[in-house]
Amino acid sequence: MHAMHVLVLGAGPTGLGAAMVLAKEGHRVTVVEQDPPPPVGGADRVFADWKRPGVGQFSVAHILLPAGYGRLRHELPDVVDHVLERGGRPHNVIAGALRLMPRGVAEPDDARFATVAARRPVLEAALLAAAEHTEGVTVRRGTRARGLRTEVPSGAGVSHVTGLVLDEGEHLSADLVVAASGRSDLAALFPELGRQPRHIERGWRYYTRHFRSSDDGAAPHMPWPLHHHNSVSIIVVPGDSDTWSVSLVTSDRDQDLRGLAREDVWHRAIALYPGPAPWAKGEQDAAVMRAMGEIGFLLVDPATAMSKPGLTARFTELAAGAPRYAEGPDRGELLAAVG
Numbered sequence: 001m002h003a004m005h006v007l008v009l010g011a012g013p014t015g016l017g018a019a020m021v022l023a024k025e026g027h028r029v030t031v032v033e034q035d036p037p038p039p040v041g042g043a044d045r046v047f048a049d050w051k052r053p054g055v056g057q058f059s060v061a062h063i064l065l066p067a068g069y070g071r072l073r074h075e076l077p078d079v080v081d082h083v084l085e086r087g088g089r090p091h092n093v094i095a096g097a098l099r100l101m102p103r104g105v106a107e108p109d110d111a112r113f114a115t116v117a118a119r120r121p122v123l124e125a126a127l128l129a130a131a132e133h134t135e136g137v138t139v140r141r142g143t144r145a146r147g148l149r150t151e152v153p154s155g156a157g158v159s160h161v162t163g164l165v166l167d168e169g170e171h172l173s174a175d176l177v178v179a180a181s182g183r184s185d186l187a188a189l190f191p192e193l194g195r196q197p198r199h200i201e202r203g204w205r206y207y208t209r210h211f212r213s214s215d216d217g218a219a220p221h222m223p224w225p226l227h228h229h230n231s232v233s234i235i236v237v238p239g240d241s242d243t244w245s246v247s248l249v250t251s252d253r254d255q256d257l258r259g260l261a262r263e264d265v266w267h268r269a270i271a272l273y274p275g276p277a278p279w280a281k282g283e284q285d286a287a288v289m290r291a292m293g294e295i296g297f298l299l300v301d302p303a304t305a306m307s308k309p310g311l312t313a314r315f316t317e318l319a320a321g322a323p324r325y326a327e328g329p330d331r332g333e334l335l336a337a338v339g
């Protein structure tokens, strides 16, 4: 195999994951990232102080879905070790359903719903640590790429991408450039690609607050994580180090609910939902986090759920057994609380 020098644009989960996989295959990889490195310190410091303007959703609720966790455990097990070292918690995404349902029982293959819970900054710090320990990977932070380096090889007739041009004017050459720049629009970033800028339909707006138990630091058992109500969905997910987050998710077009960004309004609103309300009483109440999401939130593949009688039965029982989580205000009451 011909060993290449690969430039990866972006040190998010995709860029770091790609860098490690490529390096393990024998390639030399340089990752270029505009944002600064994480601060030195433990998980709470990383969560509170890591500035990541390049990733709008950095501080909102994230859960590593079981399929992604499975890939990590199989291909990059070091990353999982680094997450656990930083207080990540083994978590099974359907365990909350078992607790809510009086008749549900665990089944042996429920293990496939396993993952590791960690706040997104902590998960990313673990990915970065694993990448920096991987032979062949170099991560350059605080370095913004502003253009592509291109050449027309003799006889080729069309230009080939041969590297990146950095903000400082430095040229980096490579055999391959991997664009892992997330939601930044490649057409706007690299006009030389000749693509039309795309319109990003945002869809969702997350209002997330993070909590920690005041009860000896012991994390309470997680409930079923996702609940749909009139005008909002509510997501309760575990994090590392005995933390969890509660998110009120609205349509991005719902201007009337923008007040949820305020701490007092957020607490007034969550108090209207008897199921998740107790989860909004923690010792630590970090600053409210907002981000707009392009994506929905999917925990289990509905096709799998439907084809597995055990699981389908569980969902049916869940619907019957969790009326408390279904309780909530109508839109008028919610708007009155948001003011």
Ligand SMILES: Cc1cc2nc3c(=O)[nH]c(=O)nc-3n(C[C@H](O)[C@H](O)[C@H](O)COP(=O)(O)OP(=O)(O)OC[C@H]3O[C@@H](n4cnc5c(N)ncnc54)[C@H](O)[C@@H]3O)c2cc1C
Pocket: 009, 010, 011, 012, 013, 014, 015, 032, 033, 034, 035, 053, 054, 055, 057, 060, 061, 062, 063, 064, 065, 143, 144, 145, 146, 180, 181, 182, 183, 184, 189, 206, 291, 292, 293, 294, 295, 297
């Ligand atoms: C509100 C919300 C909630 C979400 N919840 C979940 C969830 O629960 N579970 C889940 O699995 N996923 C979730 N996601 C999706 C998840 O956040 C993304 O899939 C993930 O961030 C994508 O990683 P990435 O590495 O591709 O891109 P990013 O994380 O966006 O990283 C791209 C990197 O490229 C860098 N970059 C961009 N341009 C340049 C440049 N010119 N020069 C140098 N660096 C550059 C950026 O600074 C950034 O660090 C959520 C997304 C949103 C919006």
